[in-house]
Amino acid sequence: MNNFRIESDSLGAVEVPKEAYYGAQTLRGKMNFPITGHRISEDFIRAMATVKKAAALANLKAGMISKEIADVMVEACDEILEGKFFDEFITDSIQGGAGTSMNMNINEVIANRAGEILGGEKGAYDKVHPNDHVNYGQSTNDVIPTSGKLTVLMKSGKLLEALEELHDALLEKSKEFDDVIKMGRTHLQDAIPIRLGQEFKAYALPIARDIKRIKYVLEDFKFVNMGATAVGTGLNADVEYVNSIVGTLAEVSGYDIHQVEDLVDGTRNLDSFVWLSSALKIAAVNLSKMSNDLRLMSSGPKAGINEINLPQRQPGSSIMPGKVNPVIPEVMNQVSFQVFGNDQTITKAAEAGQLELNVFEPVLFFNLFQSIEVLTNGVKTLTTNCIEGITANREVCKDMVDGSIGIITALAPHIGYKNSSDIAKEALKTGVPVAKLTVEKGLLTQAEVETILNPFEMTRPGIPGKVLLRR
Numbered sequence: 001m002n003n004f005r006i007e008s009d010s011l012g013a014v015e016v017p018k019e020a021y022y023g024a025q026t027l028r029g030k031m032n033f034p035i036t037g038h039r040i041s042e043d044f045i046r047a048m049a050t051v052k053k054a055a056a057l058a059n060l061k062a063g064m065i066s067k068e069i070a071d072v073m074v075e076a077c078d079e080i081l082e083g084k085f086f087d088e089f090i091t092d093s094i095q096g097g098a099g100t101s102m103n104m105n106i107n108e109v110i111a112n113r114a115g116e117i118l119g120g121e122k123g124a125y126d127k128v129h130p131n132d133h134v135n136y137g138q139s140t141n142d143v144i145p146t147s148g149k150l151t152v153l154m155k156s157g158k159l160l161e162a163l164e165e166l167h168d169a170l171l172e173k174s175k176e177f178d179d180v181i182k183m184g185r186t187h188l189q190d191a192i193p194i195r196l197g198q199e200f201k202a203y204a205l206p207i208a209r210d211i212k213r214i215k216y217v218l219e220d221f222k223f224v225n226m227g228a229t230a231v232g233t234g235l236n237a238d239v240e241y242v243n244s245i246v247g248t249l250a251e252v253s254g255y256d257i258h259q260v261e262d263l264v265d266g267t268r269n270l271d272s273f274v275w276l277s278s279a280l281k282i283a284a285v286n287l288s289k290m291s292n293d294l295r296l297m298s299s300g301p302k303a304g305i306n307e308i309n310l311p312q313r314q315p316g317s318s319i320m321p322g323k324v325n326p327v328i329p330e331v332m333n334q335v336s337f338q339v340f341g342n343d344q345t346i347t348k349a350a351e352a353g354q355l356e357l358n359v360f361e362p363v364l365f366f367n368l369f370q371s372i373e374v375l376t377n378g379v380k381t382l383t384t385n386c387i388e389g390i391t392a393n394r395e396v397c398k399d400m401v402d403g404s405i406g407i408i409t410a411l412a413p414h415i416g417y418k419n420s421s422d423i424a425k426e427a428l429k430t431g432v433p434v435a436k437l438t439v440e441k442g443l444l445t446q447a448e449v450e451t452i453l454n455p456f457e458m459t460r461p462g463i464p465g466k467v468l469l470r471r
Contacts (some may be wrong), residue, residue, distance in 0.1 A: 005123045016123060021088040023108035023123060023130065029091040029101025038093045040102055041369050045089050046081055047150035048106045051143055051226065052134060053077035054249035055241075059136050061248070063242040069133055072114035085109055093366040098359040099144035107134040136240045137237035139229040141267055141357055146224040146249070152276065153221055153255055155372040156214065163211050163283070168385045170204035173197075181423050181455040182397035184369050185403050190406040195308070196392055205289045210283035217276045223258050224249070225266030230263030233354040247403055266300055270350040270358050273368055277346040280371045287379065288336035291329035294386070298326055311389030328386035335378035342367035358420040396450075401455060409465045410436050410452055413442045 005014040008025035014024040053074055060070035079085065091101040107130035115121070116129040128134065135143075178197030183190050226249060227242035229235050234242050250257040260266030300306035316325035345367045349360035356366075402408065405424045412420040415438065415453045423441070427434045435449045444452070452465035 004152075007044045007123050019122070021085055021104055021109040021112040023125075025104035025130075025231050026091060026101065026108050027104065029095060029097070029163075033095040033101065035094040036091045038366070040089055040091060040093050040105075041151060042083075042086055042236065043103075043154045044151045044365070044369070045086060045149040045155065046145060048102070049077045049080040049110075050150060050253050051147050051249065052106060052110055053081075054245060054252045055136070055138055055143075055226075056134075057212075057252070058241045058245040059238070060246045061244055062238040064136055064238050064241060065133055068118070069114070069128055072128065073110055073134060075117060075471070076110045076113040080106075080109070081114065083201050085113065096097070096359070098140055098357060100140045102362070103135070103140040103143050106196045107131065110134045137229070138226075140261075141230050142225045142228040143265070144228050144361055145270075148273070148361060149221040150253060150255070151223055151365070151413065152273075152372070153218065153371060155376070155404060156218055159372050159376040159379070160211060160214060162383070163207055164216075166379050166387065167204050167207040167211065169383050170200050170207065173387060173390060174199075174201035174204060178194070180392045180394055180397055181296075181401055181459065183400045183406060192402045192406050192409045193401050193404075193455055194406040195456075195459045196397065198459065200295060203293075206286040206290075210279070210286060212272050213279045213282065214276070217272070217279050220272040220275065222223060222256055223260045223266070225260050225263050227259060228263035228267045232262070232267040234263060264356070268353065268358060270353065272349045273364055273460065274347055277368055277371065278341045280345040280368075280375060283375065284336035287351075287375075287382070288333050289388075291332040291336075291382070294329045295326045300340075307393055307400070309391045309393060310386055313385055318384050326467050328382055332378050332382045335374045337464035338374055340373045342371045346371075361454065403433065405434055407453055407458065410458050411438060411444070411449070414462050414465065415454060416422045419443060 003018055005018045007014050007016050009024045009028075011028070014027055016023055016027055020027075035092040052099055056065070056070045056073040056077070059065045060067060065073075089105050092435075093100050094366065097442070102198055110136050111125055111128045111130040115126070116132075118127045120127040146441050164218075174197045176197070178195055180196035181193050181197050182190075184192050184194035204429050224246060225232065226245045227237055228236055246257055246259040294308070294310065296311045297305055297307045301309075310328070312324045312327050312458045316323040316327075340400045346364050349364040350358065352358075352360055382470075405427045407426070409422045411423075411434070419441075423434055423437045427437055435453055438444050438449055439446050446464065455462060
């Protein structure tokens with residue numbers, strides 16, 4: 001018993017570790033929700049501390065708490081923002097109660113630390129109380145969604161930075177490979193020539209659109225429902241506090257935060273989170289598609305396409321010596337699959353809320369935060385450990401173009417579709433190059449064929465050899 005203190009809540013007495021800064025309600029949450037084994041995100045802890053600091057200052061301004069209590073609560077919040085007491089946040093990321101256990105966790109930690117600063121004992125709550133002081137004028141139902149939006153803003157900055165670096169790396173490769181002619185493929189079959197640089201630019205541009213989409217969506221996350229209390233009506237929150245809390249939060253957080261147009265709407269609806277998840281899913285689609293292409297183009301090296309070389313990052317097999325696998329694109333694929341699944345959970349969680357509150361925010365946040373984090377990490381390793389080190393197998397690309405029947409497409413305007421089709425079939429059957437067959441059949445001269453089949457001319461708009469066109 002010397003290692004515990006007794007705390008009481010509305011359900012009765014609870015034994016809490018004597019030195020813990022959390023209290024009875026936090027401990028009940030931990031015992032009730034042994035779900036994932038993942039505690040709440042450190043960014044989310046910082047976001048809640050930011051909200052509680054702003055609330056203390058706004059309540060002080062409104063005259064709802066004394067300066068002495070406000071000062072020690074702010075000091076406790078600042079310590080949490082510095083990274084202290086993170087071990088005191090013990091509730092699981094997925095929990096019932098719409099995040100009440102999370103909210104009470106930080107309320108109790110701040111109350112116990114602030115009371116300690118004033119000379120009080122942990123668990124006494126006689127100097128600073130979790131509900132009467134730390135949570136004054138608030139509810140889980142405005143604190144948690146606001147903290148969730150702040151967390152998204154914190155985490156998304158790193159994602160956007162990673163995507164910008166990937167975009168720039170892809171553009172650099174598009175310039176480096178602009179003179180590499182290779183076969184384009186549709187339906188996984190030979191089509192017509194394309195420049196490798198054109199392909200890499202076509203990877204960069206969707207990433208630019210992803211960045212634009214995510215930035216646009218994030219503007220919605222700068223509107224929060226602080227002041228709403230339980231259902232959006234602001235009950236038990238002083239009017240001056242309600243009018244100043246969001247402006248104070250903007251000052252404390254450094255973000256351009258505004259109050260939502262309607263607090264009832266802002267308390268019950270989570271469509272902004274679904275919108276962001278959709279933008280992340282689109283980014284994951286683009287990243288996965290690119291990764292698929294990289295794995296195909298680097299396949300082989302002897303029995304595959306082998307047009308590009310990916311950086312060799314680790315041995316590829318425990319049984320096949322010398323084998324090296326495209327592990328970085330593979331992990332990017334898997335990151336994308338995770339984001340796809342998370343998006344489904346986020347969609348369902350937002351849809352399943354009833355009436356004045358969506359109680360499924362914890363699972364929504366858990367999945368959304370994970371999507372942002374794994375995308376950030378995946379994009380970083382894709383850029384650093386793959387894209388920046390890709391090289392082109394120029395001779396392989398050239399040989400494939402020279403030996404392809406796909407180049408017959410450029411001859412079709414000059415010799416007609418039927419003749420082109422017949423030559424393509426014969427070239428495929430005999431192995432004789434398209435150019436040679438065309439000349440042998442007297443359809444074009446050697447000089448004309450060389451003019452029309454200029455590889456660079458086939459990779460930009462127009463009809464190669466248009467001056468020779470005979471119809």
